[in-house]
Amino acid sequence: MRFQAIACDYDSTLAHQGRVAPETVEVLRRARTAGKKLILITGRRLEDLASVFSETSAFDLIVAENGGLLSNPTTKLEEALCAEPSEKFVAALALRQVPLSVGKAVVATHQPYETVVQEVIEKLNLDLAITFNRESVMVLPRGVDKGSGLRAALHRLEIEAPQVVGIGDAENDLSFLRLCGFSVAVANAIESLKSQVDHVTLLEDGAGASKIIEEVIAGRELVGATD
Numbered sequence: 466m467r468f469q470a471i472a473c474d475y476d477s478t479l480a481h482q483g484r485v486a487p488e489t490v491e492v493l494r495r496a497r498t499a500g501k502k503l504i505l506i507t508g509r510r511l512e513d514l515a516s517v518f519s520e521t522s523a524f525d526l527i528v529a530e531n532g533g534l535l536s537n538p539t540t541k542l543e544e545a546l547c548a549e550p551s552e553k554f555v556a557a558l559a560l561r562q563v564p565l566s567v568g569k570a571v572v573a574t575h576q577p578y579e580t581v582v583q584e585v586i587e588k589l590n591l592d593l594a595i596t597f598n599r600e601s602v603m604v605l606p607r608g609v610d611k612g613s614g615l616r617a618a619l620h621r622l623e624i625e626a627p628q629v630v631g632i633g634d635a636e637n638d639l640s641f642l643r644l645c646g647f648s649v650a651v652a653n654a655i656e657s658l659k660s661q662v663d664h665v666t667l668l669e670d671g672a673g674a675s676k677i678i679e680e681v682i683a684g685r686e687l688v689g690a691t692d
Contacts, residue, residue, distance in 0.1 A: 468628055468629065468630045469628040470502035470504060470622065470630070471496060471503050471504070471681060472506055472632070472645060473505060473674060473678075474507060474611075474634060474635070475506075475507040475509060477599075477634045477654075478638075478651055478654075479493075479670065480518070481669070484517060485671055486672075488675065490523060492679060495682060496678050499682045502624060503525050504524060504525060505521070505524045505528070506614060506638075508530065508531040508603055509529060509530075510529060510566070510568040511530075524538055525622060526618045526621060526622065528617070528618055530568045531570075531596060531598075531603045531605060531610060531614070531637055532547075532605065532612070533546055533568065533569065546613065546617055549570065550571070553589060554585065554591055554604075555567055557585045557589060558572070558581070558582065558585055563581055563582065571605055572604040573602065574601075575600050576601075578602060582595060582604060586604070592607050594607040596610055596637045598636060598637040599636070599655065611641040612641045612643065613640075614641070615641040615644055615645075627645075630678075630681055631645030631648050631649065632673075633649075633654065633658065634650060634658065634670070636657070649673075649677050650662045651665075651666050651674055652667055652668055663687070663689045
């Protein structure tokens, strides 16, 4: 199959310590020139992403806030994919002294605060779910994740999920990788993810992702196991 699109996580997949190498950006731009659609899928808020990555125009669409927000980096148009965070929920967490980052859709903290977060969710009887990204703890309406975000992006681009190569590194990436026609974990991915994808790269983060993207550009057959 000649894949038509690439969906890729940001941190520890394309980026190393929050930054994308110039050579990785060049590979992304060559993919666009070759006619491939590129979707960035990140847990970051858009403003956080912009502070570390100035080349968002390399992508056709960005799924931000772990599936809660869809953005077109060219037009700057944004589309909410779920309701805004509950003020009551945020206030209750702040009262419990949970360190928070609040986006347009996601409420984020870090381990070990997931226990307190779950207690507040249950106390307020909210239909929210916790997703982990290594040490990060993200809260969104139940059913909203990177997988639902990818489906929204593919609908806009009129592309079917089997035509997509997905690349990621952590727990929260699995929901979108499972939808893709071919799933990849970079070498530095968590072990539990590596066991659930079609392919694991030998190289880490941007170098590993770039090699896969180059294979897609060339139209080569992608195979399972480790390269």
